[in-house]
Amino acid sequence: MVKVFAPGVVKLFGEHAVVYGKPAIATTIDRGVFIECEKSDRLIIESIGTPSTLVYLPEEGRLEALGAERFFAYVNTALKIARERWGKLKARFSIKSELPPSIGAATSAAVSVGILKAYSLCANVEVSKEELAKLGHQVELNVQGIASPMDTTAVAIGGVLKIWAHPFRVEKLDVSLPQFYIVVLPRRGTTGEIVADVKALLDRRRSAQSVINAIGEVVEEAEGCLRRGDLNCVGELMILNNWLLGALGVVDNRVMTLLDLLKTFVYGGKISGAGRGGVVLILPKDETVVEKILSATGYTYFKVSISKTGVVAI
Numbered sequence: 001m002v003k004v005f006a007p008g009v010v011k012l013f014g015e016h017a018v019v020y021g022k023p024a025i026a027t028t029i030d031r032g033v034f035i036e037c038e039k040s041d042r043l044i045i046e047s048i049g050t051p052s053t054l055v056y057l058p059e060e061g062r063l064e065a066l067g068a069e070r071f072f073a074y075v076n077t078a079l080k081i082a083r084e085r086w087g088k089l090k091a092r093f094s095i096k097s098e099l100p101p102s103i104g105a106a107t108s109a110a111v112s113v114g115i116l117k118a119y120s121l122c123a124n125v126e127v128s129k130e131e132l133a134k135l136g137h138q139v140e141l142n143v144q145g146i147a148s149p150m151d152t153t154a155v156a157i158g159g160v161l162k163i164w165a166h167p168f169r170v171e172k173l174d175v176s177l178p179q180f181y182i183v184v185l186p187r188r189g190t191t192g193e194i195v196a197d198v199k200a201l202l203d204r205r206r207s208a209q210s211v212i213n214a215i216g217e218v219v220e221e222a223e224g225c226l227r228r229g230d231l232n233c234v235g236e237l238m239i240l241n242n243w244l245l246g247a248l249g250v251v252d253n254r255v256m257t258l259l260d261l262l263k264t265f266v267y268g269g270k271i272s273g274a275g276r277g278g279v280v281l282i283l284p285k286d287e288t289v290v291e292k293i294l295s296a297t298g299y300t301y302f303k304v305s306i307s308k309t310g311v312v313a314i
């Protein structure tokens with residue numbers, strides 16, 4: 001049996017501006033998606049604990065999972081690409097995620113790259129990280145129509161990465177951070193819708209370009225702070241990055257309320273990803289107090305570490 005771990009990804013700095021040529025800094029985390037592959041007499045995929053509405057049709061003695069086909073789009077596409085590339089495989093794939101889908105923690109990239117990696121191992125084919133990154137991006141492009149290569153590259157390569165999307169380039173940063181929190185807020189809108197709204201703002205208002213430029217400068221300064229391990233600086237720039245994202249219309253009151261509630265006990269925090277809820281990163285100064293506040297106020301949160309490796313066989 002083959003077992004694979006594909007990490008989730010968060011954006012430390014630079015989302016949205018990355019769409020307009022600025023670099024972003026993303027990191028893989030130690031929570032993600034586990035995928036098992038075992039040869040079998042037919043192809044079966046099970047995804048454990050996924051959300052779906054079950055409909056029972058007693059007259060037909062059949063159960064339907066509503067929305068499940070759409071949910072399996074990344075798995076299906078990854079399997080199709082793997083089959084074209086490495087030949088047919090009859091196997092049982094089992095998927096178990098430690099992160100909720102659709103909050104901006106890159107579960108779609110983790111599932112796509114994870115399935116590709118598990119398939120290749122099960123088929124006894126050696127695949128480089130670069131090829132996994134390329135094929136993973138292909139899966140996202142096929143499913144979504146447009147997709148940035150940021151998440152799939154991060155899942156394939158792992159660690160803290162400085163990424164330019166246009167033209168695509170990636171640089172691994174040898175930096176570390178203490179454990180931090182990802183707080184999950186219900187997300188209002190999809191990545192595509194939110195990115196489109198930001199584009200419309202930039203088309204409408206010339207001065208909004210200066211916000212993009214400022215985010216680009218924050219990313220460059222933050223890289224220096226990360227390299228020095230200066231947490232005060234990293235936290236302060238997270239807050240600054242978050243205000244700039246607010247100027248683009250992607251940070252709502254729920255995020256500001258959360259950051260305000262925690263501000264005495266943290267270095268800083270910001271949304272991660274497209275925004276309007278979803279993942280909020282919190283870099284704690286006092287973990288005990290931060291956890292007490294988050295638990296007492298009923299937030300869903302995970303304590304995570306940077307993972308230095310991308311998708312791996314375990």
Ligand SMILES: Nc1ncnc2c1ncn2[C@@H]1O[C@H](COP(=O)(O)OP(=O)(O)O)[C@@H](O)[C@H]1O
Pocket residue numbers: 047048050070071072073074075095096097100101102103104105106107108109111191
């Ligand atoms: N455990 C899983 N099994 C199968 N597909 C999954 C699983 N988790 C996530 N996905 C796929 O990834 C999609 C979520 O991707 P997206 O909305 O881009 O959010 P994110 O990638 O930020 O989590 C889900 O709708 C589903 O298609």
Ligand SMILES: C[C@@](O)(CCOP(=O)(O)O)CC(=O)O
Pocket residue numbers: 014015016017018019103104105106147148150191195272273274275
């Ligand atoms: C807003 C953006 O920079 C990141 C989106 O991240 P996510 O899908 O919310 O995890 C868009 C992109 O890079 O394609």
